[in-house]
Amino acid sequence: MKQDKPVILLIYTGGTIGMVRDLKTNALRAFNFENLLDKIPELQQLNCNIDTVSFEKPIDSSNMNPGYWVQLAEIIETNYKAYEGFVVLHGSDTMSYTASAMSFMLENLTKPIIFTGSQLPVGDLRTDAKENLITAIQLASLQENNTPIITEVCLYFEYKLYRANRTTKINAENFEAFASPNYPELAESGVHLKVNNTYLLKPKPNKPLKVHKVMDTNIALVKLFPGISKAVMESVLNTIGLKAVVMETFGAGNCTTEAWFIELLKNAISKGIHIINITQCISGTINMGHYETSSQLKEIGVISGKDMTTESAICKLMLILGQQVTIKQFKAHYEKALCGELS
Structure with a gap:
């Protein structure tokens, strides 16, 4: 009753x-x-x-x-x-x-x-x-x-x-x-x-x-800054067991176009490591390809975190990795709104 x-x-x-x-x-x-x-x-x-x-x-x-x-x-x-x-x-x-x-x-x-x-x-x-x-x-x-x-x-x-x-x-x-x-x-x-x-x-x-009770924590968070070194990026991307990286980029998803940087990301993606692009701005959204400094990220298969917060991007990543979604399915699954977390 x-x-x-x-x-x-x-x-x-x-x-x-x-x-x-x-x-x-x-x-x-x-x-x-x-x-x-x-x-x-x-x-x-x-x-x-x-x-x-x-x-x-x-x-x-x-x-x-x-x-x-x-x-x-x-x-x-x-x-x-x-x-x-x-x-x-x-x-x-x-x-x-x-x-x-x-x-x-x-x-x-x-x-x-x-x-x-x-x-x-x-x-x-x-x-x-x-x-x-x-x-x-x-x-x-x-x-x-x-x-x-x-x-x-x-x-x-x-x-x-x-x-x-x-x-x-x-x-x-x-x-x-x-x-x-x-x-x-x-x-x-x-x-x-x-x-x-x-x-x-x-x-x-x-x-x-x-x-859902399985959360996979084999991830990293990288906040880009002017002058970030190749050694730092290599150390993160070569972490044993790493499955994904949330990368906080500039503005609407921009980053350095240095050849070594793009190559490191490309190699990581080829090994099955997911790279998520979110903005380090307090508000706004990712728009890869809008500027030349983000076009290459789109071309090599970096995933858009759109207008998610860092907290949301990380938690969503742990959840989807815990569900063992295939590499082919992952991008579409991550870029889709599950519970109002992105526009």
């Missing part, structure tokens, strides 16, 4: 938002989320019921890795039918990576998974934790005709809800820590909670949740 109120599962993985400050020692420690209502009594005003679960040992987000991503995906998979939505509390430093990974790992979502965190601990006087947490839960519980309004992986921070795989962390000190440079916000919290329905990802009805 369906409850009158939606039930939301709050998952604490670690991070500042779950910390309280010891007033005697000034040290931070994780608090017991079963006592959440004592810390944030305002949650009782929300039109939903809240259950909580925590990682056995809270993870500093700098230590986050694909093993923990699988652990998080399995928590959601196990509880998927019992809850109408999920809110994941996570450290902000790698939140965009984990949230992007979840968007790829959890296929055929029909419920919201909203990541949030904070820059200050929940007990601090000027904390941003309360607003982020309260609104994230409220967004996760939004329904129309007993059906969730949001059906994708999102990230909520400082009054804005973003598509998770479009986000990047832009500030280590301000409360407005995240941005979505190439896609509009999905919702905005002001006097009213405004949801931009036009931009929401539409669910695939009648398809069961499919959880």
